[in-house]
Amino acid sequence: MCRHRLPPARPSAMILVVAAALLAAVPIGTGCGTPAANYPAQLVFPPRSDRLVLQLPMQPPPKENTAGRLDEEIAALDAYGGRTVEPRSLAETARNALDQFLTETFGTPAEPRTISATLKLTREHLLEGGRLYKTKCFDCHNLTGDGRGAKSGQFVVPFPRDYRQGAFKFVTSGAGLKPRRADLLRTIHNGLPGTAMPPFSLLQPGERDLLAGYVMFLSIRGQIEFEGLCAIAEGRSFQPAERLAALVREWEAADAAPPLPSPPDDGDYESPTYHEAVRRGYQLFTAKRENSCISCHEDFGRKPVLRYEVWGTVAKPANFTETTLKGGKEPHDVYARIRFGIAPVGMPAHPPSQYTEREVWDLVRFVTSIPYPVRLPPDVRDAIYPNPE
């Protein structure tokens, strides 16, 4: 049951999540511009010590996360009706066997092992990617990718991504699928506006590609460990080698997903065709039905309804009256969010059986126009901004 899966839209459902305790900080100093030294030869990826969240609370989160309190807040899930367990409390022999598999298969930070040639996760790529990661990403995402970097990671909210559950938010591959390599590259290039995740647009494309590969490597390693520990906690058998092969196929499948469709020509922002699309999108957004957009993005996102994320952390639905969107505000970015949902936060996907292509684009036109009153037809503008100053 601990496999990462699409959380249902309602917070009441049982979701298995992982959480964490602090890993010992590894003193690795690097300066900008100087060629990065490799990781110390004796350094290993430490076995996971932070809590596995076996069940999320039924109730919505009482408040947003607090910077610096990630692990305390995950431990507190038990008090709200969730269920968490410390890996240390699980059978030692089974844990050691899992750790041995991980070390033999993935190697160490200084000596990573080839995982997949098709995904470019070869020793050579990983060595270079790991060095770049150490200078650019380590402070936030940390050695194992647990998002608990001792320098910055623990002190920003939202917390940096914990890659170890194999779950990512901003994908264009499909509902609940792994991100495409291009999705990781877009996140690395643009950053996630409105969060601490900075843009790395000044790096060479080849450097970003190496970093994307290293994120995949840590994610696959972390997901095997996560699922293996969950299996131990639940007394199930677990075949790490088979699971590894399946995960590699999942990442490959994401890359092979069909491209996103192009937006229809709705004319310029002031044209009647554009305004009609915005009006239809407004009606879909505010429709009175279960799980409509407005039920989570209340008051167009001004009063966000908090939700638990698969990591046991708290997500805040986007406020569309502001101009930043983490995953990008181009029509195709917003199309992908609506069509495929944001699986790790339980924002539902909206497949063609629910919304036609035209309806998704209507929602896209509406959502991307909200911050710009001039793009809204007067009736819609009055509904969103009833008291203009």
Ligand code: HEC
């Ligand atoms: C200053 C802290 C910080 C640094 C440095 C940083 N990140 Fe992030 N990163 C974040 C935060 C915060 C998030 C999550 C934001 C959220 O969930 O809304 C994130 C999320 C991500 C994601 C997840 C995107 C998704 O779709 O879920 C990826 C991939 C990522 N970062 C890669 C990197 C890489 C690669 C580097 C180094 C080149 C890096 N980050 C450096 C803070 C940082």
Ligand code: HEC
């Ligand atoms: C069950 C709750 C829920 C529903 C229903 C929902 N969303 Fe979301 N949505 C969220 C959450 C939570 C986030 C924030 C994810 C994050 O930033 O961590 C989000 C984020 C988004 C984003 C991306 C923002 C970004 O920063 O890139 C878009 C676009 C979006 N929602 C559109 C919609 C639309 C349109 C609908 C209706 C078709 C909808 N949502 C329905 C919960 C929901």
